[in-house]
Amino acid sequence: MIAILKPGASDAQIEKLSQWFENRGLQVHLSRGESHTIIGLIGDTTKIDTDLLMGLDMIESVKRISEPYKSANRKFHPEDTVVDVSGVKIGGGHFQIIAGPCSVETPEQISTVAAAVKASGATLLRGGAFKPRTSPYSFQGLQGEGIKLLEHAKEQTGLPIVTEIMDLHQLPLFENVDLIQVGARNMQNFELLKELGHLRKPILLKRGLANTLQELLMSAEYIMSGGNEQVILCERGIRTFETALRNTLDLSAVPMLHEMTHLPVVVDPSHATGIARMVKPMALAAAACGADGLMIEVHNDPSKALCDGPQSLTPEQFDDVARCVRAVRGAL
Ligand code: PEP
Ligand code: MN
Numbered sequence: 001m002i003a004i005l006k007p008g009a010s011d012a013q014i015e016k017l018s019q020w021f022e023n024r025g026l027q028v029h030l031s032r033g034e035s036h037t038i039i040g041l042i043g044d045t046t047k048i049d050t051d052l053l054m055g056l057d058m059i060e061s062v063k064r065i066s067e068p069y070k071s072a073n074r075k076f077h078p079e080d081t082v083v084d085v086s087g088v089k090i091g092g093g094h095f096q097i098i099a100g101p102c103s104v105e106t107p108e109q110i111s112t113v114a115a116a117v118k119a120s121g122a123t124l125l126r127g128g129a130f131k132p133r134t135s136p137y138s139f140q141g142l143q144g145e146g147i148k149l150l151e152h153a154k155e156q157t158g159l160p161i162v163t164e165i166m167d168l169h170q171l172p173l174f175e176n177v178d179l180i181q182v183g184a185r186n187m188q189n190f191e192l193l194k195e196l197g198h199l200r201k202p203i204l205l206k207r208g209l210a211n212t213l214q215e216l217l218m219s220a221e222y223i224m225s226g227g228n229e230q231v232i233l234c235e236r237g238i239r240t241f242e243t244a245l246r247n248t249l250d251l252s253a254v255p256m257l258h259e260m261t262h263l264p265v266v267v268d269p270s271h272a273t274g275i276a277r278m279v280k281p282m283a284l285a286a287a288a289c290g291a292d293g294l295m296i297e298v299h300n301d302p303s304k305a306l307c308d309g310p311q312s313l314t315p316e317q318f319d320d321v322a323r324c325v326r327a328v329r330g331a332l
Contacts, residue, residue: 001045002063005037009058014039017058024048036060046070067260069217071224072231077262083202083230086160086178088123090232091264091292095329097322098162098179098204098266098295100126102308103139104146112300114153116315121322124179125150125159126295130166131307132185139306144173151176162204162295168195177201184208184236184271187219197226204295206234206268213253217261232264233257234295237272246274246311249282254289266293270311276302279313280321287328296321 005014014037018028021041026048029040041048046069050062067073080092090096099122104110114125129146131139142149150161160178165171166186174180179202186192187208196203203223207216220231235254237247249272257265267286269279283294299305299312313321 001041001048001050001065003039003041003053004060004062005039005058006060007035009037013058017056021048044070067214067217069214069221069261071229072217072220072261072263074258074260074262079262081229081262081264083232083264085124085162085202088160090266094292095287096123096266096293097121097325098124098126098293099298099318099322100162101128101299101305102270102297102312103128103131103141103306104149104163105142105306107149107152109300110149110153111156113298113315114157114159116300117298117318118157118159120315120319121326122296122318123159124162125153125157126162126181126297127153128307129163130170132164132166132183133307141307147173147177154178165192165196168192171195174201179204179232182206182219187211187216190219190222193219193222194226197223197228199228200230201228202230202232203228204232204234204266206236207238207250207253209239209247211238213257213260216257220261220263232266232292233261234266234268235272235291236268236295245272245278247272249273249286251282251285251289254286254291258290264292265290266295267291268295270295270297270308270313274308274311276311276313276317279311280317280324283321283325284328287325288332294325 021028027042031038053062082092083090099117104127127150129141131141154161162179164181164183181204184206237249240248242248269282297312298318302309302312
């Protein structure tokens with residue numbers, strides 16, 4: 001990190017500031033120019049608040065050289081992280097497909113879809129029990145009952161289950177959930193992230209609707225700094241000026257995140273596009289650009305789905321997508 005001081009900064013002020021940095025374990029390198037003094041900081045500056053520095057009268061500007069995330073940073077952990085979700089490995093060459101309905105609706109629905117997606121090669125079962133809906137009048141999910149139905153589908157199929165947590169107080173219900181999803185709308189619910197950091201259970205962290213990759217990694221950092229290093233990132237489309245699709249799938253996030261971090265990256269082409277016929281081309285593109293997995297919504301009868309029917313694939317469509325994804329992976 002570099003701090004450029006204003007021309008009027010006195011020796012006493014510079015000495016005091018240098019001392020402050022040194023007390024935080026940093027090495028200080030002073031460079032005195034004709035008008036400006038530059039302070040170069042060597043060491044772990046992740047805990048230095050740049051806004052706090054900018055608030056000081058004597059500081060003209062502050063520039064970070066290294067990223068503010070450490071645990072998630074590939075520089076400090078060059079090997080890919082492989083996350084183990086109850087025996088299903090993801091990352092570091094292990095590719096998995098998470099599939100299932102947007103929401104768990106009935107015992108028959110989740111059992112039918114679970115069996116179908118398993119037969120087509122999905123290795124993890126998704127299903128929303130707590131649903132973050134834009135309208136309070138829309139179906140809010142079966143909540144605790146939905147998680148029980150997922151657990152039952154897991155007993156029937158052996159597929160580990162993935163479902164979204166929306167609030168801290170729901171955590172006791174997630175004891176038998178194999179992969180806890182933090183949805184796009186909660187990506188920066190820092191209290192929730194901190195609490196999930198105390199668990200020793202994998203977390204699927206979805207990118208927020210209008211969040212940068214650095215912000216996504218800072219949210220992963222919240223979980224990891226608590227000691228839970230099992231984080232999977234998910235690109236699910238961001239909001240742009242385009243309205244023809246539900247969101248804009250930022251596929252360039254995949255290779256970029258692979259440079260920035262060692263964590264696995266999966267792509268959700270269902271929420272990214274909002275249109276069932278767009279899911280296949282985007283799923284194939286995600287596989288081609290190096291995603292570690294996919295998350296795809298599948299419903300036994302999309303026209304009757306209580307949530308996200310227009311983007312849900314039928315089991316037959318999913319079977320075709322899964323087959324073509326395998327072909328793309330094979331061709332890489
Ligand atoms: C979901 O996966 O069910 C979901 C609500 O996704 P997102 O948080 O990406 O909108
Ligand atoms: Mn959905």
